[in-house]
Amino acid sequence: MTRLRLGVNIDHVATVRNARGGEHPDPVRAAHIAAAAGADGITAHLREDRRHITDADIARLKAEIALPLNLEMAATDEMVAIALRHRPHAACIVPERREERTTEGGLDADGHRATLAPIVAALADAGIRVSLFIEPGERQVAAAIALGVPVVEFHTGRYAHRNGAAQAEELKRVADMAALAAKNGIEPHAGHGLTYANVAPVAAIPQLAELNIGHFLIGEAIFTGLDAAVREMRACMDAAR
Numbered sequence: 001m002t003r004l005r006l007g008v009n010i011d012h013v014a015t016v017r018n019a020r021g022g023e024h025p026d027p028v029r030a031a032h033i034a035a036a037a038g039a040d041g042i043t044a045h046l047r048e049d050r051r052h053i054t055d056a057d058i059a060r061l062k063a064e065i066a067l068p069l070n071l072e073m074a075a076t077d078e079m080v081a082i083a084l085r086h087r088p089h090a091a092c093i094v095p096e097r098r099e100e101r102t103t104e105g106g107l108d109a110d111g112h113r114a115t116l117a118p119i120v121a122a123l124a125d126a127g128i129r130v131s132l133f134i135e136p137g138e139r140q141v142a143a144a145i146a147l148g149v150p151v152v153e154f155h156t157g158r159y160a161h162r163n164g165a166a167q168a169e170e171l172k173r174v175a176d177m178a179a180l181a182a183k184n185g186i187e188p189h190a191g192h193g194l195t196y197a198n199v200a201p202v203a204a205i206p207q208l209a210e211l212n213i214g215h216f217l218i219g220e221a222i223f224t225g226l227d228a229a230v231r232e233m234r235a236c237m238d239a240a241r
């Protein structure tokens with residue numbers, strides 16, 4: 001089985017910084033620590049309302065961090081222009097609603113094929129690896145195939161927030177859709193709501209190539225430090241492979 005990459009999402013370091021409007025804690029410093037602790041990539045979501053990561057953070061992450069940068073972005077002209085300016089390694093297109101607390105569901109790639117096609121093309125032409133953050137469902141995977149993206153990221157929020165049989169059902173959907181994506185030449189990733197306690201069954205899905213994890217790691221870092229939190233998550237993932 002291939003090694004599963006860990007993308008560390010540092011958005012919530014910026015959430016804490018922005019609570020006071022200064023420069024501390026610095027998400028770029030967090031990215032350096034995550035890199036030293038074994039992260040394979042850094043993920044950051046530049047939201048329309050800039051509630052956490054800012055334009056300046058993206059510029060600094062791109063300039064100062066050697067790891068691949070995965071820019072999470074809404075499918076808007078503004079974000080496409082920013083992505084084309086900074087040319088991150090990857091861009092993950094996410095749905096975004098101003099009033100949501102976090103990215104509460106996957107992108108309806110199937111319902112927005114016409115809007116997404118030129119955006120995917122513009123990013124891909126600039127050499128950016130495009131990913132779609134979708135629910136693990138056949139319609140969405142079919143849309144990703146039709147759009148020609150190299151990567152999909154499955155939203156694991158429903159898996160993470162359920163228990164027992166309902167959780168097992170969600171896990172099966174992720175596993176089945178990861179297999180379907182891989183069979184069609186798309187690299188499957190997953191993320192949202194993953195913790196030490198629930199990551200193993202997801203990490204054990206053989207086709208998955210990358211997990212993107214943020215909120216839990218940054219929260220845990222308050223207690224143990226970010227270096228230890230990233231190392232522990234890495235160990236949970238490796239033990240499950």
Ligand code: PXP
Binds near residue numbers: 094193194
């Ligand atoms: N992947 C994507 C596309 C996301 O939007 C998020 C949340 O910003 C994550 C992964 C990470 O989710 P969490 O912060 O719950 O670990």
